[in-house]
Amino acid sequence: MRKLFVFSAIIASTCMVTISAMAQRLTSFVDPYIGSGGHGHVFVGANVPFGMVQLGPTEKSRGWDWTSGYHYSDSIIVGFAHLHLSGTGCGDLGDLALLPISNVQQRDIHFKHSQETVAPGYYRLKTSDVDVELTSTKRVGMHRYTFSGKNGLLRIDLNEGVGDELTAADLRQVDDCTLEGYRKSRGWAPRQEVYFTITFNQPVRLWEPQPGEGIVDLKDTSRPVLVKVALSPVSSEKAHQNMTAELPGWDFDQVRRDADAAWERELARVKIETANVQDKKIFYTSMYHLMVAPSEFCDVDRQYRGSDGRVYNGDFTNYTTLSLWDTYRAFHPLMTLIYPELQADYAETFIKIFEQQGRLPIWHLWGSETDCMVGSSAVPVLADLALKGFVRNPEQAFNAMKTSQLQDVRSLGLLKKYGFIPYDKEPANETVAKALEYCLDEDGLARVAKQLGHEEDYQYFFDRSRSYKKYFDRDIQFMRALGSDGQFRPEFDPIKVIHRADDYTEGNAWQYTWLVPHDVHGLIGLFGSEKQFLKKLDEFFVTEGDMGPEASPDISGFIGQYAHGNEPSHHIIYLYNYAGQPWKAAPKLRYVMRKLYHAEPDGLCGNEDVGQMSAWYILSSLGLYQVEPSGGRFIMGTPLFAKAQVNVGNGKTLQITARNLSDKNIYVQGVRLNGKKYTKTYVDFDVLRQGGTLEFQMGPRPSKWGTAIADRP
The missing domain is CATH 2.70.98.10 (Beta-galactosidase; Chain A, domain 5)
Known part of the structure; x- marks a missing residue:
């Protein structure tokens, strides 16, 4: 009888703790x-x-x-x-x-x-x-x-x-x-x-x-x-x-x-259920970091100072602190899911900047262009917003993207002249990174052109978006710099980084070889077969090597040559889904979430980068990630929480459940979408935005889920 009383008391105490935890404010985490x-x-x-x-x-x-x-x-x-x-x-x-x-x-x-x-x-x-x-x-x-x-x-x-x-x-x-x-x-x-x-x-x-x-x-x-x-x-x-x-x-x-x-x-836009308090702290601090910027850059009456220094009366909320080279990868796709009401104003901010400075923003700060980082990273974000239906005037957005990409600034003139960016004609270097970023930028532009019925523009930018293939050295299977004579640069080290004098930007050849998120199957084709692609991808996660003293300190958080501390690596684990081996992604994703994010001051393995590091964690912990920058397909990974409730706007909620989840049960055995068996390893944005239920069945060993060709992205 005494033992029963003690047991009952323990149950009562546990229930009280659980109720208390449920009632605890999210800000406390x-x-x-x-x-x-x-x-x-x-x-x-x-x-x-x-x-x-x-x-x-x-x-x-x-x-x-x-x-x-x-x-x-x-x-x-x-x-x-x-x-x-x-x-x-x-x-x-x-x-x-x-x-x-x-x-x-x-x-x-x-x-x-x-x-x-x-x-x-x-x-x-x-x-x-x-x-x-x-x-x-x-x-x-x-x-x-x-x-x-x-x-x-x-x-x-x-x-x-x-x-x-x-x-x-x-x-x-x-x-x-x-x-x-x-x-x-x-x-x-x-x-x-x-x-x-x-x-x-x-x-x-x-x-x-x-x-x-x-x-x-x-x-x-x-x-x-x-x-x-x-x-x-x-x-x-x-x-x-x-x-x-x-x-x-x-x-x-x-x-x-x-x-x-x-x-x-x-x-409260995303509510998770977990008994792990540290995970809650990491998750809700990530949500907190997500909302520091972009910050409003206008007065209460929406008046603001434009990129040309003039004062404008806005009919929208203007934003600043646009770290687009970082945030196009996960931050902006996540925001389309949980903050749909902000997206039209983001798009309008980009378009007004274009009108005031003659091109879309690169890295905008306090109404001023810094021109920081390579590529035209507003293009894939604006294209994604247009393709998802958030842009008020799609033709206006298309014109801003097209006009920006047809200019001769920031190596675009060389791209028009040669069809690639020759390292011997570009004194600022970083030509491989620039070219690969432009390819994924212009894939989004091509998709918008096709949606609007501009067939000639579609074909032109589609062809430019596939120019990444010119940089691929089939003999050694790396993306390499090209000279104006069409020959690869003779000097080559796939690991070493030479700061500001390299062919890549804050990364090396190992990391940039995979920067084709807009055409993964095209990239697979360059390797000759899925088998060769997977072999190289496996090598990527085990290859050791010193990047040298000139490497940026936030090229960090390594799994082999994968560097989670900097953005060019962020999509790479999810590439396994495209080749029919999603199970290989699971332990790597779980490692990153468990080992490279901590509830400590030194809790990030690299710069937060204005929400990108946190956005990666939030999406990945929900079991989702948008690899293709413009288009809206979310690739499935391995959820970290048994239950998550995501407010997707318009009074709709997406319920994500992971059954039989544990630290060992990290492999997806099967998926049900709105109660029906679902075999694909991705789900479209248009489906997610409707709310409903996404149910993962988890297990301790790899399964055949996602291995069939028809089920791959």
Whole structure:
């Protein structure tokens, strides 16, 4: 009887824990520290989903790992700035930094992580001198400073950003409680203009010890000092309007609760069921990272500053921080599934940038073109949106893509002249990477041309999209650089990387040989047979070798030559499905999800890259991945969770179930779609967007699922 009572008590206790866990807010599983160490480069601070403001601590830059302004290894803060990047390979922003100080000589705060509190929409640092609390709306950052002493000052720094150069600044007091001004700079973004309004909950006095810097005498620090900072890309007046619209009051705690509620709403777009708390932390932190950018780049009335520097009245929400070379691979396909309502505005943003700068964006930051990375990566994203029906005017989108790809910039002139990009005619090099990216870009353009009935354009861009075949050396089975004489470059090493003087971009020949996601069966044909293709693919995952000292540090997270820390590898595991061996992908996918993502500051094996690393994890953990950049087929892998509920918009839900799932049962035995047996190893976007049920039956050994030719992508 006693044993029965104990057993019953255990059951009751377990049930209570389960109910408690079910009721636990999703924001509690987000750890903003994940990715703040190592090479993750993520933002740490207070923001709301897709908000213009990213308000958080900025440390003095100590090198490449400080591109977000914050690195977990550091312990010195120089200000709390209102704009930050997250997960990028270059540094910028860090604009408008405020620092509470006790004397005019103080220029930083030394801290320990035990003094910090980090959560979605909230950041706190409590030292012996001051308790700093931060929260935000989309366009307004809110500070609460509780000083321990009677003397409190606030330093406002317009000089320092993260890797940029100040070109002009203005800071002035307009009444007892209000300051306003602007900061203009150049850096990675060659033209950046940030306008602001700063309001205090008490009278203050501003004096300027030097240009671009202000010291605010807070006068009364016996009670908490509240500060609201509104931003605008247009003017200080617009910043004031943004503040009036988004944050008219002074209730800091309510703003914090509203920010938390905003995150909770967006995190709930995907609900997973798992008993593994670490997996939940990784998943929901990935969801959190997904919503830092692209960020809104317009005022509350949708006015914005265009790529030509002029001010426009938009009838859409304009976005910035477009890391397209990274995000076309998984981020944007995932967003079409879980954020369908944003896609038309993404497309309109691209088209307006085209109209203002004469070509589609490459890597757009704060309304300015950085021209960073190779290819025309807005093209496959815009093509995907057009093919999925998200573009308001498909002909307009097609014209933007076509016009951009027919220009002579960024090696496109050489492509038109030779039919490929000769290494001896391109001083900037990286010709193989450029050409392969253009091929997949223009495959999407060709598909849109065909959909619109432009047969001549379809054939032209289809042919260009297949020019990848010219780079394939059949003798050694690698993609290699071609000279203007049609001969391969004599010097060749498939593993070594020579930074900025190589035929590839942040990768080697092993990784780039597979960059044909738009025509995998065409790539298989180059190897001569599926058997040879699979043999080479197997070798890829076991080949060891040092990439050399000049390789980018985020070419990392290795399985053989597969490097999950950088994007060119991200689709490669899924290529097994195309050759009828999906079971070979399962252990590799599970390894990446289990071993290369962790709930620790050094929890990412490479840069977050503005959501791409997280998007890969989210899709793959659901058992899906869109390999072809433009078109909408999602390849099936191996789900990580027993149940997932995905809100696909329009009141529809996609239920994904993995039966008999365990750490050993990683192989798909069979699939049922909406209750019916489904043998294919892919599912179309148009099917997923309707909601329904996708059921995986899992087992401990490979099965014949997906091996038949008719069932392959």
